[in-house]
Amino acid sequence: MAEKKTLMDYSGARDWVLAESGFDPELLGKCEAVMCQGNGYMGLRCATEERYLGEQRNLFVAGTFNKFDENEVTELPNAADVLAMTLRVNGARFDLTQGAADGYRRELNLRTGEVTRSVRWTSPKGDAAKFEFRRIVSLERLHVIAQQVTFTPETDVTLVVETGINGQMTNTGSQHFSEGEKRLYDGRVMQYTQTTTQSGIDFFFNTAVRFFDETGERPEKGFITMERRRIDMRYTLYVPAGKTLCFEKITTVHTSRDLDAAGISFKEMQKRTLAEAGQVQQMGYAALAEESAAAWARRVWDNVPVNVESSCETDALALRFAQYHLYVMTPAHDNRMNVGAKGLSGEAYKGHTFWDTEMFILPYFTFTDPAIAKKLEEYRYQSLPGAHKKAKGNHYKGAQFPWESAWLDDGEVTPVWGAADIITGLPTKIWSGFIEEHITADVVYGLWQYCTVTGDRKFMDDAGYELMMDTAIYWVSRMTEGADGKLHILDVVGPDEYKEHVDDNAFTNYMAHWN
């Protein structure tokens, strides 16, 4: 059932496995996005350990918005890369576009949240070896990324492993971080900090590599390099033919915007995160992966079991795929943030929240996991001041929600300019932030559904009715009386965004009337 064009393979559907059956450097983006891992706190795009031209490496921490300069809008910054590893087998860099690759397969196991990738690679020099890569972003421990590599050469080889923390990453060229501090502890644990340039959020990364062979842990001395915005360790290991070398890289990611970082100093955060990293590095990959899989079972699969009766195995796979990504992208831990239109899987839409939350995301949680739905509603309620401001700025009353929403007090964050008009050669103006107004009613739609389904009267009393009233007031002030003596909503963008400046758009009018 492999799709030739994308190399996706759904034959493991019964085992909840989504696979890529071959490697094509022209198709990197597909699995980077589809196999994205995360836990709502952070999202890790599924770039490969070895680097390729055209790759997109992304690590986002929810809610850490930053603005590059006055001409740009706030966005989720692309944090330091911790995944990349340069592996050299007898001097030849592991690179699937070189030499020969047999039996390549990459799998995302939706049940456990683990991504595995295996291949037998023969270097251009003729050395063959089996590689197996595993990784998780822990659903149990929100700050942990764990990787494991097993390497079995068919000839005696020297393997060089170079890996660390790379803060040279940008959002398509925009650098959101000032370079921070680089430290090596105990000749083994690398620490890197970076701070967002405008919002002033500190990021703390701690990582270390440990090596194992069949006799147990193999202590190795590495060589440290610190370059601009990066810190790396290089290990040189002799591995005899047929023997398996296993190594683990376990990384922690924290920020000063974390709820439990409030009031903690930078120095104290450095110390505390280093200690936490030491603890999880000691646990090791297998224990962390098991613990995370248990969290997936407990919080998702056993919590919302879905049985699909279908003759087609992929129907259930598709549904589980959606459930998986809902938990990867939703910041269930913190009501000061919401879901981005592209989740935490890539730079598109800048991590901003659109009406997509209320239409596509919230209903799932409202019906199955109302505690999370409530967090998403609390976010909207907390952003009322911004909605008041937007209404006022446009000379309306009440609350007008931003088309795109980021940190609570960011207000409207829709970019003003988009792609080129092919005819005129000029960038086109994005009107959504100005006049795609149905968002305000959409927010209420989600709220009302939450309230009627869950019966959470307390939330409605505390917050919900206020939000409903303020939006209703907005709609009344937004209407204009026409020559026909009727009220009209003029000059909007409806859900069909290809039609701008529409009068009395059906969806907008209907929703406004309902609101």
Next chain:
Amino acid sequence: MAEKKTLMDYSGARDWVLAESGFDPELLGKCEAVMCQGNGYMGLRCATEERYLGEQRNLFVAGTFNKFDENEVTELPNAADVLAMTLRVNGARFDLTQGAADGYRRELNLRTGEVTRSVRWTSPKGDAAKFEFRRIVSLERLHVIAQQVTFTPETDVTLVVETGINGQMTNTGSQHFSEGEKRLYDGRVMQYTQTTTQSGIDFFFNTAVRFFDETGERPEKGFITMERRRIDMRYTLYVPAGKTLCFEKITTVHTSRDLDAAGISFKEMQKRTLAEAGQVQQMGYAALAEESAAAWARRVWDNVPVNVESSCETDALALRFAQYHLYVMTPAHDNRMNVGAKGLSGEAYKGHTFWDTEMFILPYFTFTDPAIAKKLEEYRYQSLPGAHKKAKGNHYKGAQFPWESAWLDDGEVTPVWGAADIITGLPTKIWSGFIEEHITADVVYGLWQYCTVTGDRKFMDDAGYELMMDTAIYWVSRMTEGADGKLHILDVVGPDEYKEHVDDNAFTNYMAHWN
């Protein structure tokens, strides 16, 4: 005489040709730096048209320093890339690590300043074609970069050419530019602007591609794409077996810091640079290359002919190589800037001026091209206010020159932190900016040589003696009387930078005494 390790080939020494005889993606940096082109106004690192992992693409305009944030020092920003081209032959991306490459050769002709690269490439799909790339940075027209590609397939193929202006480049992760405006004129000419974030310098790029076959210019309709920080045109061309398609990409680069841009508005610069680009694009590659070669002959080779009597051809080549790079890196057009320690060939040393100018660069110009030497001296004189400030900040008198120097009023720009100490795991402090003080006497050494060799009494009366006196005053204030009753210069870094905090360093003391 090919050096196996670097693939460099000096067999063309008699013809002033420096060559690379094969392609190795692990050795990209070598020719990127060695075959760097420029004209003192700008420097273009010799990255290949097709992109590779590990490449370093750099375009610098002299004197356009910018500071990323308060923790970094000012540096020459890496401007938008205009060289890169994605070429696809029947869908296969031109990439020398794929398929088969025969007869690869890249040459820098020192006499003409032209870089050529040729190869017969067979794609993994089996389509073979001859590629020839040529490029210059015009020595005659300081704002012009010109490229030419000739393509001759052995089978009927569809060639897709995608190229434009890419402002996503950074200095190892630090982004020095705000995104500017993107425009397409006449369906053909791409314009991109970018502005440095702190120093506020506007950069203006204009570029266009033209196609030719044996019947003359071949008008082609391209498809425009504008992404974040980049603008590209994509052309799809059918090329029959055995026919040659030739295309040219001619680019202009201007900034608001250019001497002749003073008082010109942004809009006017957009208009003016577009017009200039149209003019040089009309001239075409061959005429521009010829004109530039003539400038090399007139300004360099005929101006300072050097005859080397040696049995080894490479002796003369080495000397000409040095002469070539002296003109590539020296901003002879503008006395507000000086020579960077790595010229304009890469990010290292950030474009900063060190004592290297007076020791290694200035003497050549003093003896052969005194008008240029004078410009470099004028730069030092104009930076006296910064030297006064540095002395005062350190509680000395007179003028203490910065160890690293950038824009005239930047003052000391030596970074404070460097690479890791392997033992402690901590970044090491760079003491040069604090106590590598011989630079102050070195500046005077260069000045005195200029004055005695050229007899330029006017410059000495106007500026030189003032500089000499102020530095002498500094040295006197810098000395401390010891218990032995003698004057000492304590706690310096001498030219041997591996020894920090030295008392009475021989070189420093001798030079200070002489000064």
